[in-house]
Amino acid sequence: MDKRSLCLLLICINLCLVIWLVSVQQSPMLEAEIMADFGGGSSSITGSSTPSPPSQTQSANSGSRRSRSKPYQTKPSRTFSNNNNSDSSLVSSNTFDSAATPPAIRSQTPAPNGSSMQLMDLNNFVYLIDQPACDKDVRVLILVHSAVRNTEKRRIIRETWADRKYIDGTPLKVIFLVGGVGANAERWQQFLGRENHLNGDLIQGNFDDAYRNMTYKHVMALKWFNEKCSGAQLLVKVDDDVFMNTPQLVKYLTTPSLPEFAMLQDPQLMLCRVVRHSRVKRSYRSKWRVTYKEYPHRFYPEYCPGMAIVYAPDVVRRLFEAAQKSKYFWVDDVLITGILAEETGSKITPLKYYLEQKDVRSLLSGEADLEDPPFLFTNHAIKPDESMEIWQMALDRIQRPLLTPPASSLASASIASKSAAPSGWPSANLSEAPQQTIATGLS
Template sequence: MDKRSLCLLVICIKMCLVIWLVSWQQPPLLESEMMAEAAALGGGSRGASSSSPPPPPASERRRGLKSGGSSGSGSGSNPNQITQPSRTHLSFNDSIVSNTFERPAAPPPQSLAPQTPTPPQSSMHLMDLPNFAYIIDQPPCEPRVQALVLVHSAIPNIEKRRIIRQTWAERSYIDRTPLRVIFLLGGVGAGAENWQHWVERESTLHGDIVQGNFDDAYRNMTYKHVMALKWFTENCAQAQLMVKVDDDVYINTPQLVKFLTDPTLPEHALLHQPELLLCRPVKKSRVKRTYRSKWRVTYKEYPHRFYPPYCPGLAIVYSPEVVRRLYAAAQKANYFWVDDVLITGVLTEATGTKITKLTYYLDTAAVRKLVQGGTDLDKPPFLFTSDGIRPDESLALWQMTVESNYTLTTPSSASASASFSSANISRSPSPTSRGIS
């Protein structure tokens, strides 16, 4: 072999080596998230083993995980829609909520076997999914629970869930309140089975994950929203409220407890209204038709120019009666992938449900002003922030709450004293003692 041929051979080998290395390179963000959770899970309790397997390969993440997180933060626009063959385009001449909608037989969704058996009272279909099941389930609510907070999250959002558990859903505080917090996930999807291992480990450690057997994909968000209504109806119907939030929203849980338990406050009566649907409504929202928009909707999917008034999914408060009504309507409705519009817009309008405007809210500018000391924590009081709140802002808000200690004392009223301790939360929460890094 002459020198020229030898040089060409060496160059080809080097190029193949470079291509191979690039194809197996780990995405740095997800890697850091998985390693952080691996450290937590490796040292956790409640059945978690002491050694943690390596995170899923990058190839599995690319194949199996489309963005299916919060309704305001997803980036995937063409997810694996497991029931697409059985979906019918919306025909608003016949009505999206037609009672005569027939669900054609659909192939079983690709998913793992349920980790916990579905409760016997649970129906086995979710909209047009005839064989819906929970991959991971949790026990029903205890009688003490007055408000169930259901957090819409995505499979890879480990860090967001960790921050929530370290701040407004801090376990040692939440367990002494009439609140319960659960994270809602879909399935990991074909080709990403290793992610299921991490979800199950997280669930074993924290006991706060409910997972359905539909792909956790952006255009499957309606399934997740209806699953929230379903789980509340079948497992927590005695509660006074269902609160649905995205995983990049901060809830002022001490203020929520105060409104729930202090009958002298006007907000107490508001939160106990039997017909409550509380949010910051969006009105006269034009339907996006451009191909550049991730919210693009075709005329076959929705023929009108504007959506009806609806609640953006970042923070919504439902009374039990409204949950049951919308869940029943959703089970008969044609599938539409913009979940906020379908459930709190189209179905709300069809069922005669009225939206109450939420005023206890901080936008991004107000959050940063508060964190920087420009305003007081309770002037005015707030229940939710806007979506997209940063981890450092969540931590700062919670630290301000702990230091002020003005609402961290559990209720002392006669009705609440039988169920809750009156001790204050520690001023220095120790999340690491519960296996959270």
């Protein structure tokens, strides 16, 4: 071999070596870059400090997005943000732009058995992140409506009323619902993937997570329950800025002497704080402005505010089937629990006790007791420190030993508890036997 040929051979070998090194090292380098953008390792997602997610400005300035007209829908719509008042980004009310979706989440596979790719007027609906179907021990599925960027709110919930150390000893299951991240926001998608990998509690639909797409999220909740958890006794739909008193719900489920025990077994149950005679907002200054074309009447029908609703399975099925045939209307609680509830003959059961902001202050100041009166939900916009304090009060109540009652009453209470509660459920009295099934993981 002459000298020239040998030089060419060495150049080719070096070139191949460089190409191989670049291809092998590129993936770890990109991963390290993304981890740095999120403020460290993936373990920080659920740690005591929330990571710094990708900036909202980056997503906001990602370029134009396709839009298409929908019945009962205006555009553009504002995306959610952590503080719920950011107007730095506008997203049209169209479906998730698959062309901008990273290959890892671009799915063209058929829907699983028993599931449909239809969600109202979306013909190509799929779950970008999904969870296994409920097992037979789940009696209440709690679906928390969250926004992609509400990482801090989800963390607070996981550390308080949905704490796994408590929830895993009860017949409750908690899952968070989010929409798509929008175009050119691949890093947010990877962030959600890691959050779900750590917690296993996210469900994501392939529609933009935008204010005017909340009806899709609500109907997705009905769909998921109807197809994957219909054996449960109840569906609870709750927003991520509401405190839910899960120990009180367990007490209602397992105490036959309480009137709420029978109420929660009603096959026609749609429980909420009912809204009556609500005037339709027409002002251009209103966040909830609705045009006459979207809704022609002066008042909305009686409906449930979307912040907290408890459904029986039969009601879920009826409302989901009606929603699949309905025209799209962006005010989700009015459409589903008002308009469609009227069409399907579903009646609202008024929720008796609701903790307003003033009641939260009274409770935390010691002027009121946790069970005087008992409550299932607080109002919107509860603060993280308030959630933490109320949850600690609930834990103290669970773990607080009772004064020893007479032997006869203790025996009769034990018999009633065993006859009422299904196998594997916590005891009816959360201050007694649950210390073995629930409180052991909390001490």
